[in-house]
Amino acid sequence: MDDAPQTPAGPGPLASFARFVLFGGGVGLLSSGAVALLADSMPWAVANAVITIASTLLGTELHARFTFGAAHRPGWRQHWQSASSAAAAYVATSAAMLALHAVQTSPGTLTEQIVYLSASGLAGTARFLILRLVVFAADRGRNATPAPGPQLRMPTKSAPLPTLTLA
Template sequence: METGQSRQQAAPGAFASFARFVLCGGGVGLASSFAVAALASRIPWVLANAVITVVSMLLATELHARFTFGAGGRATWAQHAQSAGSAAAAYAVTSAAMILLHQLMAAPGAALEQVVYLSASALAGLGRFAVLRRAVFARSRPKTTMAKRTARPVRATVAHAPALLCSCA
């Protein structure tokens, strides 16, 4: 049976990871923007964004575990939970951008909504990349010290206290 350690491949460098992140995350994000628009025609936009954010976060986390960061397999539940934090931040950024757009314009067109949504998603994606690379899918690196120390036996010294004789009458 393979362990998580034996399944891991060499981690791709920062540039390769970012390129893969843009490909996977951008593809999921682009599909999500159309899904949000379609779902928002039936339910309130903020709710549609929440549903699509959850679904796209699960899909993107799997893609990032398998492909982007070279974790060597499926994402663990812990990685999904950690990734959810960055997805919540992305949801807040995209929702705030759309709410601001609707405050500034009474009836923005679908094309402008897409531009604003995708721009906010791209901004949130940069932060999400940093969090996923540095925290969620970070490899455990061996700790190095200034100088290697050799294990030497330590001699214990025991102090002998003089025996006290007490005569209690």
Template sequence: MDTARSRQRAEPGPLTAFTRFVLCGGGVGLASSFAVTALASCIPWALANALITAASTLLATELHARFTFGAGGRATWHQHAQSAGSAAAAYAVTCLAMLLLHQLVAAPGAPLEQAVYLCAGALAGVARFAVLRLVVFTRNRSQATATATAAAAAVPTARPVCATVARDSAPARPADLCPAA
């Protein structure tokens, strides 16, 4: 039962989880924006974004599994696959934002591209937080709750002890000795 309690204490609340999400995911996102810009000087921007998104999603999912959502261990392949779905949506949002930027500004500089990329990434990040917390890493919270429930059920409950009184006459029936509680 102590293990179940420590797991429950290890699970962060929504505000703590969001703060950790911003720090971990934001740090990876910030590094990704520089990596995309650097890689886009050699290959097409959409391909650079796809490659960096894939790499950063793997890294961020591991960080979120270990720190953000209190799983305490490595992310499973199933969680990586689910996280990839939300990353694909984030990829679409950042690509659309960059496409719109290039439609509106003939030759945007790197600082403007990064600002647009980061803003689009932040918007996608808020939606991604909700998906990760409510869908991807929800099983960990359910398992901790199930473990705590099972541990609580395993604790024997106290039942009233009925005293028996010796009778000189016929033996008493069990129902007479211990009335229903």
């Protein structure tokens, strides 16, 4: 039996989601403004790609440490998995913006921001589920402290398995 102290399990789903919204939303809002600034000097899709890469790296670090309570910094596996979910978010936000520009040839900045942030919010919810259930799920299981209360134990030779009889 391992007597080394274990780190407590990460925050529950509601606390994780609240932190995800706080950190992810904060990075998302900063990203939204940065995309708008960069889009003045380059094509919007390129600006979105640059900001998506930078915000994904920052977001993965924040989510590992604060949102999901990982015991260590994210490794390459977590960064690549997070990047894959961010790539899907990039496709979603780009498709939303392309659709907007197909419908309105010259939408205003406010309309662009509403569409971009709406698409980002939907993509962000999907990313939360992926990060919680896939990317950082192994960390929660590996770092979890056993729950208090009765523990199931394997029977020993001195304690035979109970038998079930049917009447």
